[in-house]
Amino acid sequence: MISAQDLSPSALAALLAFHADAGVEWLLEEEPVDRFAEFEAMKAARGNGRAAATGGGRAEAVFQPAAPQATVSPTPTQSRDVRPSLPAASVPQVAIPDAQAIQEARFAAESARSLAELRVAMEGFAGCNLRNSARNLVFAEGDPASGIMIIGPMPYADDDRDGQPFAGRLGDMLTRMLAGIGLSRETVLLTNVVPWRPPGNRVPTAREADICRPFIERQIALAEPKQLMLLGNFTARFFLGGNDTIHQLRGEWRDLAIGGITVPTLATLHPQDLVTAPVNKRFAWQDLLAFKARIRG
Structure with a gap:
């Protein structure tokens, strides 16, 4: 077994980053x-x-x-972050009660008068502990003036590494989906419900979603999209409520009242659903054609 003492600082940092990208969250003692x-x-x-x-x-x-x-030393049930630690000043390690964190998020979001101001507010927000394990804040990207907004659930590993929504393999799949109906990343606004990657790409908890809700709702209010596309189970349930699956929620236009505006909204499958089960591509294509008809009409 290789001991940490046998590794150079750069090799140790690379090993820790590898484990973090693989979803490892905690280290345990070798002996009980x-x-x-x-x-x-x-x-x-x-x-x-x-x-x-x-x-x-x-x-x-x-x-x-x-x-x-x-x-x-910590017990096997105690946590220890294996990612290379960031400076305490840039990533505060805090535990804020849920109600207080939601209130602070709402105040920070409502204080922003533009997407640029909202990004600054989110970068300074310390109430969601997901930011303590994520590498980057993944904020909205694209053209807010396009009138088209596409929302996913959360950043994945590639997004977190690059600091942009829908990067890597899943981003390539989304690019092909958009190209099929005459759109591109540059002609829509891309974002996520939760702006920080959960460890191991797990689904955000209800607490984490509630804390991040003011930020995504404020993004919608500031961008004022004419059409909205929701990608995947988590995103559709977050905005539409209930426990239906994406296969039950997809393909039907709904009016979503949020941030003082009402937006025609269509839920469809996430690129991850198409990568893991290519049979889903035919359902996604039907939804994309319906979206194209709406934005062209």
Whole structure:
């Protein structure tokens, strides 16, 4: 087994980045440790110290302070981020109560008067812990004046690495989907519900989605799209509600009232659905033709 001490700083950083991209979130000790016994020993040490301090005027001679918490290794159930750590000033490690985080997100979003201001507000927002594991904020990209907005669920690994929505293989698939109806990345506005990649490409939790909701709703309000396309299960359920699958929600135009405007909205399959199950391409093509007819009509 290769020890971390045997690696150069650059090799170690590359290894950690590889594990992070592979979805590894935590490191564990090689041998099990009885933390319950350690905790009891620490309590006993504290108790002995307090007793000595109040027992006879010799506290300074017999008091034994508890061991600093920093010397205790984490248990297998405790977390340790394996990504190369970013400066604390740029990625605050904070835990904010859900209600407070949502309120702060709403205030930050509503204070923005343009997409550029909204991006700055999101870069300074510390209420969603997803930003602590993500490499980049993945913000909207494309032409806000086009009147066409396409929303996915979240950044994937390629998006997080490049700092742009729909990068890599899935981005190539979306590019082909758009080209089929005469559109391109440059002639639409691309974005995601959640702007930070969840570890391991997992689905965002309800808490994370609620915290990020003010930001995506503000993007829609500022861009004022004439047509909206929702990609995939998570995105369709986020905006349309319910627990129906994308196969039940796709292909039907709905009026979505959001951010003070009402937008004709069509849900369809995500590029990931087409990559993993090519049979889905025929359903996506039907939806794309319906979208083309609407924007050309």
